Amino acid sequence: MSEAPNMLPAIDILMCHTGASFLDACQELGVDPNEMSEFDPIDSEDK
Numbered sequence: 001m002s003e004a005p006n007m008l009p010a011i012d013i014l015m016c017h018t019g020a021s022f023l024d025a026c027q028e029l030g031v032d033p034n035e036m037s038e039f040d041p042i043d044s045e046d047k
Contacts, residue, residue, distance in 0.1 A: 007031050 007029055014025035026033040 007036070011036070 010029055011022065011025040011031070014020045014028060015022060020028065022036075023033050026036060
Protein backbone atom coordinates (compact mmCIF):
# COMPACT_ATOMS: atom_id res chain seq x y z
CA MET A 1 0.00 0.00 0.00
CA SER A 2 1.20 3.49 -0.83
CA GLU A 3 2.11 6.03 1.81
CA ALA A 4 0.78 8.86 -0.35
CA PRO A 5 -2.39 9.57 1.71
CA ASN A 6 -0.23 9.86 4.83
CA MET A 7 1.76 12.66 3.18
CA LEU A 8 -1.24 14.93 2.60
CA PRO A 9 -0.87 16.81 5.92
CA ALA A 10 2.83 17.41 5.28
CA ILE A 11 2.12 18.66 1.76
CA ASP A 12 -0.61 20.93 3.12
CA ILE A 13 1.74 22.39 5.72
CA LEU A 14 4.42 23.11 3.13
CA MET A 15 1.91 24.70 0.80
CA CYS A 16 0.22 26.85 3.44
CA HIS A 17 3.16 27.89 5.59
CA THR A 18 5.98 28.18 3.07
CA GLY A 19 3.99 29.12 -0.01
CA ALA A 20 5.29 26.10 -1.93
CA SER A 21 3.30 24.85 -4.90
CA PHE A 22 1.80 21.36 -4.82
CA LEU A 23 4.55 20.09 -7.13
CA ASP A 24 7.30 21.74 -5.06
CA ALA A 25 5.91 20.27 -1.84
CA CYS A 26 5.77 16.80 -3.38
CA GLN A 27 9.32 17.14 -4.64
CA GLU A 28 10.55 18.35 -1.25
CA LEU A 29 8.99 15.30 0.43
CA GLY A 30 10.06 12.84 -2.26
CA VAL A 31 6.48 12.01 -3.24
CA ASP A 32 5.35 11.34 -6.82
CA PRO A 33 2.76 14.03 -7.65
CA ASN A 34 1.00 11.62 -10.02
CA GLU A 35 0.50 9.19 -7.15
CA MET A 36 -0.94 12.00 -5.01
CA SER A 37 -3.48 13.01 -7.65
CA GLU A 38 -5.45 9.84 -6.81
CA PHE A 39 -6.14 11.33 -3.39
CA ASP A 40 -6.86 14.92 -4.38
CA PRO A 41 -10.45 15.54 -3.16
CA ILE A 42 -10.95 18.42 -5.60
CA ASP A 43 -10.08 16.32 -8.64
CA SER A 44 -12.13 13.33 -7.45
CA GLU A 45 -15.30 15.46 -7.28
CA ASP A 46 -15.04 16.26 -11.00
CA LYS A 47 -14.78 12.63 -12.08
